[in-house]
Amino acid sequence: MFLSSLECGLVLLGSIGTAVLIGTMILQRPLAREGQIEQIYAPQTIRLLNALGLFDVFHAWWFILLLGLLGANITLASLERFPHAWRFFTRPHMTADEWFVHQLPFRKEIPLGFHTSEEALSIASRKLSDLGYPPKPKVLESGTLYVEKHRTARLAPYVVHASLLIIFAGAIVDGLWGFKGLVSLTPGARTQSVEPVTVPGAPRPLGFTLRCDGVGMEKYPDGSPKQYWSQLVVEENGREVARKKIHVNDPLTYKGVRFFQASYGSAGAPRKLVFEASWPDKGGNQHPPQTFTLRPGEPVSLDAEGRRVELAAFIPDFVLEGNQIASRSDEPRNPAIQLAVTLPGGKQAPVWIFPKAPDMAAPNDSGINFQLRDLEMEYVTGLQVAHEPGQNLIWCGCLLLTAGLMMALYMSHVRMWGVIGHDGKGRPALLLGGQPSKYRESFERRFDELAGELETALRAAQPEIKEAIPA
Amino acid sequence: MAKVLTTHVNGHRTSSVGTWILLTVSVAVLVVMAISVPHLIGRSGWATGEKLLYLALLGYLGASVLYVFYLAVRQSNIVAGAEALTRGSLLLHTAAIATRWVTSGHAPLSSIYEMVLVFSWAVVVLQEVAEWKLEIPFLGAITLPIATLSLTLLQVLPGEIRPLVPALQSTWLQIHVTLAMLSYAGFTISFALALLFLIKDGVSPRTFLSWTSGLVAAIYGAIVVSSVDANLAFLLPAWDAEAQEKVMLAPKEPLMVPIPVLGWLFVIVLGLAAATLVVNLLDSYGEKVGRWENEARWLFLASVFAQAAAFALLLWKVHSGPYFVPQVGQTYGVHLAASPFLLAGTVCALFASLAWEALSRKSDVVASFLPQKDTLDGLIYRTVAISFPLLTFMIIAGAYWANRTWGAYWSWDPKEDWALITWLTYAGYLHMRLTRGWRGRRSAYFAIIGFAIVMFTFFGVTYLLPGLHAYA
Numbered sequence: 001m002f003l004s005s006l007e008c009g010l011v012l013l014g015s016i017g018t019a020v021l022i023g024t025m026i027l028q029r030p031l032a033r034e035g036q037i038e039q040i041y042a043p044q045t046i047r048l049l050n051a052l053g054l055f056d057v058f059h060a061w062w063f064i065l066l067l068g069l070l071g072a073n074i075t076l077a078s079l080e081r082f083p084h085a086w087r088f089f090t091r092p093h094m095t096a097d098e099w100f101v102h103q104l105p106f107r108k109e110i111p112l113g114f115h116t117s118e119e120a121l122s123i124a125s126r127k128l129s130d131l132g133y134p135p136k137p138k139v140l141e142s143g144t145l146y147v148e149k150h151r152t153a154r155l156a157p158y159v160v161h162a163s164l165l166i167i168f169a170g171a172i173v174d175g176l177w178g179f180k181g182l183v184s185l186t187p188g189a190r191t192q193s194v195e196p197v198t199v200p201g202a203p204r205p206l207g208f209t210l211r212c213d214g215v216g217m218e219k220y221p222d223g224s225p226k227q228y229w230s231q232l233v234v235e236e237n238g239r240e241v242a243r244k245k246i247h248v249n250d251p252l253t254y255k256g257v258r259f260f261q262a263s264y265g266s267a268g269a270p271r272k273l274v275f276e277a278s279w280p281d282k283g284g285n286q287h288p289p290q291t292f293t294l295r296p297g298e299p300v301s302l303d304a305e306g307r308r309v310e311l312a313a314f315i316p317d318f319v320l321e322g323n324q325i326a327s328r329s330d331e332p333r334n335p336a337i338q339l340a341v342t343l344p345g346g347k348q349a350p351v352w353i354f355p356k357a358p359d360m361a362a363p364n365d366s367g368i369n370f371q372l373r374d375l376e377m378e379y380v381t382g383l384q385v386a387h388e389p390g391q392n393l394i395w396c397g398c399l400l401l402t403a404g405l406m407m408a409l410y411m412s413h414v415r416m417w418g419v420i421g422h423d424g425k426g427r428p429a430l431l432l433g434g435q436p437s438k439y440r441e442s443f444e445r446r447f448d449e450l451a452g453e454l455e456t457a458l459r460a461a462q463p464e465i466k467e468a469i470p471a
Numbered sequence: 472m473a474k475v476l477t478t479h480v481n482g483h484r485t486s487s488v489g490t491w492i493l494l495t496v497s498v499a500v501l502v503v504m505a506i507s508v509p510h511l512i513g514r515s516g517w518a519t520g521e522k523l524l525y526l527a528l529l530g531y532l533g534a535s536v537l538y539v540f541y542l543a544v545r546q547s548n549i550v551a552g553a554e555a556l557t558r559g560s561l562l563l564h565t566a567a568i569a570t571r572w573v574t575s576g577h578a579p580l581s582s583i584y585e586m587v588l589v590f591s592w593a594v595v596v597l598q599e600v601a602e603w604k605l606e607i608p609f610l611g612a613i614t615l616p617i618a619t620l621s622l623t624l625l626q627v628l629p630g631e632i633r634p635l636v637p638a639l640q641s642t643w644l645q646i647h648v649t650l651a652m653l654s655y656a657g658f659t660i661s662f663a664l665a666l667l668f669l670i671k672d673g674v675s676p677r678t679f680l681s682w683t684s685g686l687v688a689a690i691y692g693a694i695v696v697s698s699v700d701a702n703l704a705f706l707l708p709a710w711d712a713e714a715q716e717k718v719m720l721a722p723k724e725p726l727m728v729p730i731p732v733l734g735w736l737f738v739i740v741l742g743l744a745a746a747t748l749v750v751n752l753l754d755s756y757g758e759k760v761g762r763w764e765n766e767a768r769w770l771f772l773a774s775v776f777a778q779a780a781a782f783a784l785l786l787w788k789v790h791s792g793p794y795f796v797p798q799v800g801q802t803y804g805v806h807l808a809a810s811p812f813l814l815a816g817t818v819c820a821l822f823a824s825l826a827w828e829a830l831s832r833k834s835d836v837v838a839s840f841l842p843q844k845d846t847l848d849g850l851i852y853r854t855v856a857i858s859f860p861l862l863t864f865m866i867i868a869g870a871y872w873a874n875r876t877w878g879a880y881w882s883w884d885p886k887e888d889w890a891l892i893t894w895l896t897y898a899g900y901l902h903m904r905l906t907r908g909w910r911g912r913r914s915a916y917f918a919i920i921g922f923a924i925v926m927f928t929f930f931g932v933t934y935l936l937p938g939l940h941a942y943a
Contacts, residue, residue, distance in 0.1 A: 006906055017896065031884065227637050249641045258878050391880065398871075
C-alpha cells in the first residue's frame with residue numbers, strides 16, 4: 001500500500017509545504033483589499049492564476065484533497081503498524097536465555113564469585129530495586145532478571161498521529177457546521193442576525209437577540225488606544241438572559257456563539273448637538289440666548305411663537321469634490337450641519353453651520369444665530385462573531401499532541417535482561433544485556449553504571465557469605 | 472594539501488609578531504568603528520539601556536574576532552578572553568533587556584525590535600549552556616556573529632517604547648512569543664552545530680566557498696534587483712525624520728530616493744560573487760580539480776573588499792543626504808531604519824565571507840578541537856528534539872491567543888503559513904531521523920536548510936509578506 005508508506009507521507013508533507021509556500025507568495029483573495037489583485041497582477045496572469053485556483057490556495061479543492069490524503073496516510077500507516085506495537089505493549093518478551101542476551105546491543109558479564117545462581121539473582125534483584133529498576137517478580141521466578149521502563153514510549157508515535165487526526169476532525173467540524181460573522185452595533189441597537197464573512201450570503205440568524213448598551217475606549221496618557229469595550233446583553237423572548245462587558249481578548253459566549261470586540265469607531269453620525277441660539281423677537285429686541293440640545297430625529301421647539309429646529313443633515317468631514325458634497329471620513333474633523341428651521345407662520349428656512357470653517361456657510365435666512373457648543377458623536381462597535389463547534393476537539397488534540405511529542409522525543413523504552421550463564425572463559429556469570437528504543441549514548445552510560453553497581457554488590461556480599469558459612 | 476600545510480606551518484612560525492600587529496590594528500579599527508558608526512547611521516540619541524546594548528554589540532563583535540584570531544595564534548588565553556568577553560557582554564545585554572522591561576512596564580515581547588533583542592539573548596544564553604554542559608568549544612564562533620548581526624540590526628530598527636495595543640495585552644501572547652524566541656534560538660544552535668559537524672566531517676573549503684559565494688551572490692542579487700534602477704542609481708526609501716517613518720506616495724508605495732554611484736558597487740559585488748561561484752564550480756567539477764583554485768580565491772577576496780567598500784559607502788551615503796528626487800522635485804533624506812533588510816543582508820554577507828576567509832585554511836585546525844562526529848551528530852538531533860516541541864507549543868499558544876482575540880485559531884496568514892512550513896520541514900527531518908536512520912551530512916544539511924526557513928519565518932515574512940502579524 002503506497003498510501004500508508006512513509007514515503008507517501010513525506011511526499012504529502014512536501015506538497016503541502018509547497019502549496020502553503022505558494023499561498024504566501026501570491027496575494028490571496030481573502031487577505032487582499034478590493035481591487036488590489038487587479039492592481040498588482042497583469043490580466044493574463046490573473047486569468048492563469050484564477051484557472052489554477054492559486055488566488056485562494058487554502059480553500060481550493062486540491063489543497064483540501066492534499067490535507068485529506070495526509071489524514072488518510074496517517075490513519076492507514078497507524079492502523080498498519082499499530083497492532084504490532086500494541087502486541088509489543090501488551091505482551092512484551094520478558095524471559096530470556098543466554099543466546100537471547102548475546103544478541104542484545106549492550107552486554108556485560110558479571111562474575112558470580114562464590115555465589116550460587118539463586119543468591120546472585122536475589123542480590124542483583126535487590127540492588128536493582130534499590131537503584132530504581134525493580135525487576136518483574138514473576139519473571140524472576142523463572143530465572144530471568146527483567147527490568148523495563150517507559151513502555152508507553154512505544155505508543156508515543158500513535159498518540160502524536162492520533163492527536164493530529166483529532167485536530168483535523170475539529171477543523172472539519174468547524175468547516176461544516178461553524179460560521180464566522182460580523183456585526184456593527186451602536187448603543188441601544190439590537191440584532192438577531194450577523195453578516196457572514198467567509199462565504200457570501202444572506203445574514204445568518206442567531207436564534208436570539210443581541211443588544212448593545214454602550215461602547216467605549218480607554219486611552220493611554222499619550223492618546224494611543226489602551227482598551228476597547230462593549231456592553232452586550234443577550235435577550236431571549238424579550239427577557240435578558242446574559243450580560244457582559246467585553247474587551248479585546250475577552251469575548252462573550254452564549255450558546256456556543258462568541259462575540260469578540262473587533263473594531264471601534266465613529267459611526268459618522270452625531271448622538272447629540274448642543275447649540276446656543278439667539279434671535280430678535282417681535283419688538284426687534286434681542287431674545288436672550290437660549291441653549292438647547294438637538295438629537296437626530298427629535299425636533300426642538302425654541303419659543304412659543306412657533307420657532308422649531310430639526311437636524312436635516314450632518315456631514316462629519318466636509319469636502320467639496322467638484323460640486324458634490326462628500327465626507328472624507330467618519331471622524332468629525334470638519335463637520336457641516338444642516339438645520340431645518342421652521343419660523344413663525346410655518347415658513348421653512350434651511351441653515352448651514354460650519355463650526356470649523358464659518359466662512360463656508362451660505363447666508364442664514366432664518367434670522368436665528370446658531371453657535372455649536374458641544375458635539376457628541378455616535379460610536380459604533382464592530383463585533384466579530386464565531387461559532388466553532390469543533391474547537392474543543394482541536395484543543396484536546398493540541399493537549400494530546402503536546403503529551404505525545406514529549407513521550408515520542410524524550411521517553412525511551414528501556415529494557416534489560418539478566419540470566420545466569422557463563423562468561424568467555426566458561427566461568428559462571430550473570431549475563432546482563434540491555435536495549436533502549438532511543439538515545440543509545442545515554443543508555444550506554446546508565447547501563448555501564450548499573451552493571452558496575454551490580455558487580456560491586458556481588459563482590460561486596462562475598463565476605464558476609466564466607467563469614468556465614470563457618471557459623 | 473601538502474602545500475597548504477607547509478604554508479600554514481611556516482606562517483605559524485614567522486607570523487607571531489605580525490599577528491599581534493594585526494590584532495592591535497583590528498582593535499584600533501574596532502574602536503574607531505565603535506565611535507563613528509552611531510554618527511554614520513544618524514543616531515539621534517540614546518534611550519535608557521541602549522548604550523548598554525551598544526556595548527554588548529561591541530563585546531560580541533570583539534569576541535567573534537578573538538575566536539578567529541585564536542586560529543592564527545592558538546594561545547588558549549585568547550579563547551578564555553573570548554569567553555569572558557561573551558559573558559560580560561551577555562550581562563550587559565541582560566541589563567539592557569531588564570532596563571527596557573522596567574521602563575516600559577511590560578515584557579519586551581511586543582515588537583520586532585524587542586523580539587530580535589530577546590532572540591539574540593536566547594542564542595547567546597543557549598550557546599553558553601551548550602559550551603558548559605556539553606563541552607562543545609568554538610560554538611561561539613558561529614553564534615556570536617549571529618548575535619552581533621542581530622544587535623547591529625537593533626541599532627537601526629525603530630526601538631522606541633510604545634504602550635501595548637489592546638490585542639497584545641494577553642498572557643498567551645507572551646507565552647507564544649517566548650516559545651517562538653526559544654525555539655528559534657534552539658534551531659540556531661542546531662545550525663551552528665551542523666556547521667561544526669560539516670567542518671569536522673572534512674567538507675572541503677572548496678564546497679564551503681561555493682555555498683558562501685552563492686549566499687553572497689543571492690543576497691546582492693536580491694538587493695540589486697530590488698534597489699538598483701536602470702541608471703545604476705541606488706534606491707532608498709525617503710525618510711521623514713520628524714515622523715520617524717518612510718514617506719509614502721500611496722499605501723505600500725514609498726517614495727524612493729535615487730543615490731548615484733552606490734548602485735555600481737553593489738553590481739560589482741554581485742558580479743565578483745557570481746564569478747567566484749562559477750569559477751569555483753568549474754574548479755570543483757571540472758576535469759582537474761584544484762586547477763582554478765587560486766583564481767576562485769582571488770575573485771572571492773576581491774568581492775570581500777568590494778563588499779566592505781559597498782558597506783562603508785552605503786553608511787556614508789546614507790549619512791550625507793539629503794538627495795534630490797526628480798520625481799517630486801524636492802530633496803529628501805534617507806535612513807537605514809527604512810530598510811533593515813539591506814543592512815542585515817550586507818552585514819550577513821560580509822560575516823559569511825570573512826568567516827570563510829578565516830576558516831578556509833584552518834578547517835583542519837578547527838576540526839581537531841571539535842568533539843567526535845557522532846557526538847556532534849547526536850547533538851544536532853537533540854537540539855532539534857528540544858526546539859521542535861517548543862515550535863509546536865508556540866504554534867498552539869498562538870492559535871489559542873488568536874482564538875481568544877479574533878475568534879479564529881487559524882487564518883492562513885503568511886506568518887502562520889511559514890510557521891507551518893517550518894513545522895513540516897522539521898517533522899520531515901524527525902521522521903527521516905527516527906524511522907529511516909538519517910545520520911551525518913544529510914542530517915546536517917537538513918538542519919542548515921531548516922534554519923534558513925526559520926530565519927525567513929522570523930524576518931522575511933515580517934518585511935516581505937505583511938499580514939495579521941502586523942505588530943511583529
